[in-house]
Amino acid sequence: MIKLALPGGDLRGEAAKLLTSLGLHSGEYANGSRSYRFPLAGEEAELRVFREKDIPIQIALGNYDLGICNRVWLDELQARFPQDQVVALCGFGFGGIDVVAATSPETLRDLGPVEDWGGTEGLRIVSEYPNLAEAFALGARLPRYHIIPVWGAAGSYPPEDAELAVFADGGEVAQRLGLTAVACLATGSASLLANRECLARRDLSPVLAPLLKAAAPRDSSRLLRIPSVLQASGPRRQLSVREDGIVRLALPDGHAQKHTFAALASAGFAFEGYGEKNAVSRPETGISGLVAKVIRPQDMPQHVAYGSFDLAITGRDWLLDHRIAFPSSPVREVADLRRSRYSLCAVVDERLPYDGLAETIDYWHSHGRSVIRIASEYANLADHFARQRHIGRYQIIPVSGASEGFVPEDAEILIEGTETGTSVAANRLKVIDRIFESTNCVIARQSPLPGAAGELAASFLERLRGSVAVSA
Numbered sequence: 518m519i520k521l522a523l524p525g526g527d528l529r530g531e532a533a534k535l536l537t538s539l540g541l542h543s544g545e546y547a548n549g550s551r552s553y554r555f556p557l558a559g560e561e562a563e564l565r566v567f568r569e570k571d572i573p574i575q576i577a578l579g580n581y582d583l584g585i586c587n588r589v590w591l592d593e594l595q596a597r598f599p600q601d602q603v604v605a606l607c608g609f610g611f612g613g614i615d616v617v618a619a620t621s622p623e624t625l626r627d628l629g630p631v632e633d634w635g636g637t638e639g640l641r642i643v644s645e646y647p648n649l650a651e652a653f654a655l656g657a658r659l660p661r662y663h664i665i666p667v668w669g670a671a672g673s674y675p676p677e678d679a680e681l682a683v684f685a686d687g688g689e690v691a692q693r694l695g696l697t698a699v700a701c702l703a704t705g706s707a708s709l710l711a712n713r714e715c716l717a718r719r720d721l722s723p724v725l726a727p728l729l730k731a732a733a734p735r736d737s738s739r740l741l742r743i744p745s746v747l748q749a750s751g752p753r754r755q756l757s758v759r760e761d762g763i764v765r766l767a768l769p770d771g772h773a774q775k776h777t778f779a780a781l782a783s784a785g786f787a788f789e790g791y792g793e794k795n796a797v798s799r800p801e802t803g804i805s806g807l808v809a810k811v812i813r814p815q816d817m818p819q820h821v822a823y824g825s826f827d828l829a830i831t832g833r834d835w836l837l838d839h840r841i842a843f844p845s846s847p848v849r850e851v852a853d854l855r856r857s858r859y860s861l862c863a864v865v866d867e868r869l870p871y872d873g874l875a876e877t878i879d880y881w882h883s884h885g886r887s888v889i890r891i892a893s894e895y896a897n898l899a900d901h902f903a904r905q906r907h908i909g910r911y912q913i914i915p916v917s918g919a920s921e922g923f924v925p926e927d928a929e930i931l932i933e934g935t936e937t938g939t940s941v942a943a944n945r946l947k948v949i950d951r952i953f954e955s956t957n958c959v960i961a962r963q964s965p966l967p968g969a970a971g972e973l974a975a976s977f978l979e980r981l982r983g984s985v986a987v988s989a
Contacts, residue, residue, distance in 0.1 A: 519562040519724050522572045522584035525919050528707055529566075531611040532585055539727040551943040553922025561723045565926075568918040570645075573710060577601035580927050582715040583724060585609070588705025589616050589646070589685065596648035602713045606725075610733030612707040614685045616646055618653055619696035621676035628680070631699040635660060643667055643674040644683035649702045653683065657700070668813040668917075670770060672696060673798040677765075677810070678825045694798060706733075764807050764966065764974050767821070767829035769814035769957075770796055776857035776957050777830050784984035806973050815894075821848045821960055827974060830854070834861055834895060834934060834955040842897040852959040852982050859936035861895070863902065863950035866925035874950045878908060881929060892916050892923040893932035902932060902952060921946060 523532055523546065533547035536557070545555045546564055557564040567575065572586040573594040579602065591605055620631070628637055638661040644650040647666040654662045667674075671684040672694040683702060684690065691698045709728050715721065768791055769777055778793045788809060791800035796811045812820070817829035818839035833850065840846055863874065871877045881889060889911045893899035896915040903911045914928055921944040924931045934955060935941050941948065959981060965971050 519583070519719075519721055520581045521557060521562055521564050521724055522567050522575055522581040522586075523564055524569045524572065524586050524707075525566045526569060528569065528585070528587065528612045531609075531707065535585075535609060535611075535728075535731060539731060541724065541727060551940050553919055553944055557724070565922050566919055567922070568916070570917050571919075573601075573603050575927070576710050576712050577603040579712050579714065582712055582719065582721055583728070584710045585707055585728075586710065587612055587614060587685075588708040589614060589649075589703045591708070591710060592616070592703040592705065593646045593648050596652045603710055604713055604716075606709045606711055607729060607732035608705070609707045609709070609731060614687045614705065615698075615701050616649055616683060616703040617686045617691060617698040618642070618650075618681050618683050618700040618702060619672065619675070619686075619691045619694075619698045620681050621696055623676040624680050625697060631657075637680075639663065640681065641665055641679040642681045642683060643671045643679040645669050645671055646683050646685075646702070650681075650683040653700060653702050668815040670798075670812050670816075673810060673812055678820065762806060762968065762970050764828065764970050764977070765826045766802070766807060766809045766977075767817050767826040767831075768796070768800065768809050768811050769817070769830055770811050771813065773814050773830075773832060773857050773957055776854075780830070780854045780856050780957065780981065780984065784980040786980070804973075804977075806970065807977065818846070818848050818960060821962060822846050824962065827961060827966055827970070828977070829960050830957060831960060832857065832955050833958050834898070834953075836958065836960055837953070837955075838895045838898045841901045847962045847964065848960050849963050850958045851961045852978055853985070854957045854959065854981065855985055857957040858954065859934045860948075860954050861898070861932065861934050861952045862941075862948045863952065864921070864924065864931040864933050864935070864941055864946045865929065865949045867945050867947040868925075869947075869949075872947075872949060874906060877949060882909075886929065888912055889930060890914055890928040891930045891932060892920055892928035894918065894920060895932055898952075899932040906950070 536542050541557055545552060553566040555564045569586040570590050572584040573591045575581045576584045588605055594601060628634055635658060640659055640662045642650045642654060642662055643665040645667055647664050650664050665679060671682040672690060675682050675696060774796060775793045778791065781788065789801040790797035798811055800809045802809050814831040815835050817831040818836055820826050821829050836850060839848065865877060869877055871880055887910060889908050891899045891903055891911055892914040894916055896913055900913050916923060920931055920933055921940055924946055959978060966974050
């Protein structure tokens with residue numbers, strides 16, 4: 518059986534057209550099914566849908582023979598692990614993007630052109646490509662920089678929370694965000710990846726041969742453009758601290774957005790640019806002293822801990838995952854909004870004969886599985902679960918999404934949030950243990966804000982808590 522990893526998200530439509538044109542069509546994949554595994558090319562191959570960033574990793578591990586994703590995700594992996602067993606065979610000419618380093622006009626005004634940044638210490642670089650960002654900072658000889666990994670929305674952070682953002686740009690993102698690209702770290706399009714050992718030892722031709730025939734002409738534009746930063750003479754500059762008297766609020770995008778919008782509306786808040794489905798990076802709160810920014814809820818606990826934000830609305834699941842990793846973190850829950858309610862569960866293959874965790878673990882051990890693999894976006898929480906449930910020998914597999922497809926071939930257990938159970942059932946899985954119930958909440962640092970900022974934060978929280986009490 519040939520195992521092929523394919524992308525969800527933006528590349529899915531074009532990848533499906535490619536498979537159809539080659540006679541490798543899977544109707545369920547093309548139709549955007551909520552299932553993540555399908556047969557492909559009769560019974561000769563199996564298709565599995567991943568988030569793009571996970572595909573090079575799965576191929577490098579040998580879990581999958583071939584895969585299609587944007588070449589920049591291979592660059593991201595090889596920036597840290599250049600000897601991994603994964604190679605790019607060809608490109609397909611669609612899905613082209615650049616990974617750029619961009620900054621704001623305010624930062625350029627304060628620090629001058631990027632070539633002169635050698636005299637500035639403590640530059641903050643935010644990115645969901647942290648390995649490429651690190652390579653850029655080293656190549657540019659930036660002094661005492663900080664890499665801030667995030668799940669996404671990196672372009673929203675400058676200028677207040679980062680001097681540079683490294684993100685994928687198809688040609689309009691930096692412009693839309695009002696940023697200036699100062700370097701290109703990688704450029705790529707949808708590409709065919711393969712595991713080196715599988716290429717050498719196995720016959721992959723039923724799938725590999727037609728894909729290679731569809732290759733686009735080789736792109737020679739992969740030369741990276743990194744500025745040479747001058748090491749300025751004289752004293753090093755220190756970056757300015759954030760403005761006093763302002764309360765900074767982080768609002769979530771994605772699935773949590775509609776629930777946060779409802780909670781704000783219930784409390785009488787209407788932020789211009791933050792709706793039930795659409796949002797701008799910096800909504801107008803209409804409240805003097807309160808500024809808001811939209812980021813990923815997964816990233817909020819770390820940024821509140823840094824002091825970049827005073828308040829944030831995130832999930833209790835992400836707060837718990839953060840506090841497990843950092844027990845002494847100053848971040849705490851200050852209001853439970855009781856919305857976006859779902860259960861965080863341990864999920865397994867529905868065909869297993871037992872419904873209890875202990876019996877299922879004994880079953881795996883009796884069938885030769887000595888190490889239990891646990892996949893999850895909540896890597897810290899999954900590790901805590903394994904220790905708390907006395908699972909024995911286990912391996913945590915961090916993933917970035919499309920996680921239901923990991924069980925049973927690539928993991929025995931999935932730690933996942935489920936609201937209705939529809940996605941769990943669609944992937945032929947079942948819940949074997951319920952860990953806790955998550956809702957959205959407001960988080961803050963333990964020490965209250967001083968002066969007028971503290972009063973404003975307290976007033977905002979009081980209105981939110983009041984609306985919860987009324988609706989309860």
